[in-house]
Amino acid sequence: MGSNELIKPSVMVCAPITTTQQSVSTEQIVNGMHQAKAEGADMVEIRLQCVTNFNPLHDLKVILQNKPLPVLIVDWQKWEGDENMRLEALQLAVELGADFVEVELKAASCLQTLVEHKRNYNSHGKMIVSCNVDGITPPQEELLQLVAQMQATGADIIKLVTHAADITEIIRIFYLFSCCRVPLIAYSVGERGLISQILSPKFGGFIVYGSLAGNTIPGLPSLDSLQKAYELEHVNADTKVFGLISKPVSHSKGPILHNPSFRHVNYNGIYVPMFVDNLEEFFSTYTSPDISGFSVGFPYKEKVLRFCDEVHPLAQSIEAVNTIIRRPKDGKLVGYNTDCEAAITAIEDALIEHGYNDGGASLSSPLAGRLFVLVGAGGAAKALAFGAKSRGARLVIFDIDFDRAKSLACAVLGEVQPYEELVNFQPEKGAILANATPVGMHPNTDRIPVAEATLGDYLLVFDVVYTPRRTRLLKDADAAGAITVSGVEMFLRQAIGQFNLFTGLKAPEEFMREIVLSKF
Structure with a gap:
C-alpha cells in the first residue's frame, strides 16, 4: 500500500x-x-x-x-x-x-x-x-x-x-x-x-x-x-469523443445508435450526451482535439452557428447546424446540417412508396406544388422549410413566436399565420403536415399541435418527435387515413449523415437501421 x-x-x-x-x-x-x-x-x-x-x-x-x-x-x-x-x-x-x-x-x-x-x-x-x-x-x-x-x-x-x-x-x-x-x-x-x-x-x-x-x-x-x-x-486514451449538445439530453437515443455503429466498423470513438447550459462557456472549455465533434439538439441548432469557425453553405442558408466537426489539421469547428435531407427524403420516400411520384415519369419531387403546413420555426423547422422549398412545395408556417415564424416564411417565400389559428386551420386536400415542435414528446405524450378533426384532410403527416416512436399525432393521423412518417426515420437518416462526417467512413446503413427498428 x-x-x-x-x-x-x-x-x-x-x-x-x-x-x-x-x-x-x-x-x-x-x-x-x-x-x-x-x-x-x-x-x-x-x-x-x-x-x-x-x-x-x-x-x-x-x-x-x-x-x-x-x-x-x-x-x-x-x-x-x-x-x-x-x-x-x-x-x-x-x-x-x-x-x-x-x-x-x-x-x-x-x-x-x-x-x-x-x-x-x-x-x-x-x-x-x-x-x-x-x-x-x-x-x-x-x-x-x-x-x-x-x-x-x-x-x-x-x-x-x-x-x-x-x-x-x-x-x-x-x-x-x-x-x-x-x-x-x-x-x-x-x-x-x-x-x-x-x-x-x-x-x-x-x-x-x-x-x-x-x-x-x-x-x-x-x-x-x-x-x-x-x-x-x-x-x-486514443478514443475520439463525440457529444450531443442539448438541454435536456436524457431523452437522446444517439448513444445506442452511434456507439455500436462505431464498433461495427472498428472505429475507436465514443458518443456521449452532454447537458449544456451555456454554449459560450462550453466551447471555451472543451477545446481539446480529443473532442472530435458534436451533434446539436434542442434548443441550440440556431444559436450554435456563432461558435463555428466555418459553416457549410446548406447549413448557412438554413441558419441551423445539427453537426459540428473539429477539423483535425487546424482544430477549427465546421458546422453542417444533416437534418434537411434526412427529413425531406423520409417524406418523399413515403409518398413515392404510396404511389405519389407523379406517375414515375417526372424527375420532380412528389412534394412539388403541394401545400406544406409547418408547425414550428426553430432549427428542425428551418431544415424542413428549406428542404420543402427546394422541392417546390408551398409553405404556411405556424409558431408560438410569430416574428420568428414570419422571418422563416420570408426566407422560404412562404406564408405565416398566428399560432392560435392553427386549431382552426383547414388545409386543402393533399397537403402535408409537419410538426417540428416538442409537442407530444415524452413525458407529455398526450398532446397534438393541430385539431384532430383536420387530420383527415392531410395526405401525409410527419412528426419530428421520436420519443415515443409513435406519437399521439401519428396515431390519430393514421386513424384518420393519412400516410404517417415518424421522426425515427429522420433521426436515422440524419445520424447516417453525421456518422459519415464524424468518421470519414461510409456509415453501416443496414446495421444502423436494424438498431433503430429493434431499440426504438
Whole structure:
C-alpha cells in the first residue's frame, strides 16, 4: 500500500445497491447483488448507513457470505455513535472478505488500524479514502490539494466526488487522473456530471458507476447502457469523443445508435450526451482535439452557428447546424446540417412508396406544388422549410413566436399565420403536415399541435418527435387515413449523415437501421 508506482487496473463497473435516500434489508441487498451481476456489473457498493437496523455481525455475514460479486463496503457518512463500534464493524468487514472498504478522509485516522487488521487476517481487500465535496466544484488547485491530502493517508485507492452545477466543471475532474500517483476514482454527480462516468476510462479512471434497472440515479448511466451502448472496455486514451449538445439530453437515443455503429466498423470513438447550459462557456472549455465533434439538439441548432469557425453553405442558408466537426489539421469547428435531407427524403420516400411520384415519369419531387403546413420555426423547422422549398412545395408556417415564424416564411417565400389559428386551420386536400415542435414528446405524450378533426384532410403527416416512436399525432393521423412518417426515420437518416462526417467512413446503413427498428 502507498506505492508510488501507478497501478492501472482494467475498467470495473460498480452498481450501488443502496443510496442515501433509502433504507434496505440485507435480503434486499443480496437480491440486489444478484440483479447487478445479471445486468453486467463487476462489483457492488453497499453503504452501511442504509442497512435497516444495522447489526454488524449478522448483516455483514449475510452480505459477504452471499456475495456473487466483489463488494465495496462504504463507511457511515455521518456517524453519531461509539467510534470503537464503528471501527469494529469495519474490521469485521475486512475479516469477512470485503473486497474494498471505503472511509471518508475525515475518518482516515482509522486506516492504519484497518491495514494492520487486514494483514493479520491475510485479507486482500483494498482500502479507499474518499472525499465528497459539497457545492460547486472547487478550482483546480484546491482539487489537487485534496488529492495530495488523500494520497498522504497511504490508501490503496483514493476517491473524489463533486456535484457538477455545470458541465464545464468536469474538465477539472479529468485533469486529476494525470496527476495522481495511486488509482483514482473521481466523478461528478447529477445529470450534468454524466460524462464524468462514461469518459473516465479515457483519462485513466478504472471504476465507473452504473445504476440498476428500476433504481435510476441522476448522473449515473444505467448498467444496461454501459453494457450494450458504451462498452467501456473498448475506451482508451486514443478514443475520439463525440457529444450531443442539448438541454435536456436524457431523452437522446444517439448513444445506442452511434456507439455500436462505431464498433461495427472498428472505429475507436465514443458518443456521449452532454447537458449544456451555456454554449459560450462550453466551447471555451472543451477545446481539446480529443473532442472530435458534436451533434446539436434542442434548443441550440440556431444559436450554435456563432461558435463555428466555418459553416457549410446548406447549413448557412438554413441558419441551423445539427453537426459540428473539429477539423483535425487546424482544430477549427465546421458546422453542417444533416437534418434537411434526412427529413425531406423520409417524406418523399413515403409518398413515392404510396404511389405519389407523379406517375414515375417526372424527375420532380412528389412534394412539388403541394401545400406544406409547418408547425414550428426553430432549427428542425428551418431544415424542413428549406428542404420543402427546394422541392417546390408551398409553405404556411405556424409558431408560438410569430416574428420568428414570419422571418422563416420570408426566407422560404412562404406564408405565416398566428399560432392560435392553427386549431382552426383547414388545409386543402393533399397537403402535408409537419410538426417540428416538442409537442407530444415524452413525458407529455398526450398532446397534438393541430385539431384532430383536420387530420383527415392531410395526405401525409410527419412528426419530428421520436420519443415515443409513435406519437399521439401519428396515431390519430393514421386513424384518420393519412400516410404517417415518424421522426425515427429522420433521426436515422440524419445520424447516417453525421456518422459519415464524424468518421470519414461510409456509415453501416443496414446495421444502423436494424438498431433503430429493434431499440426504438
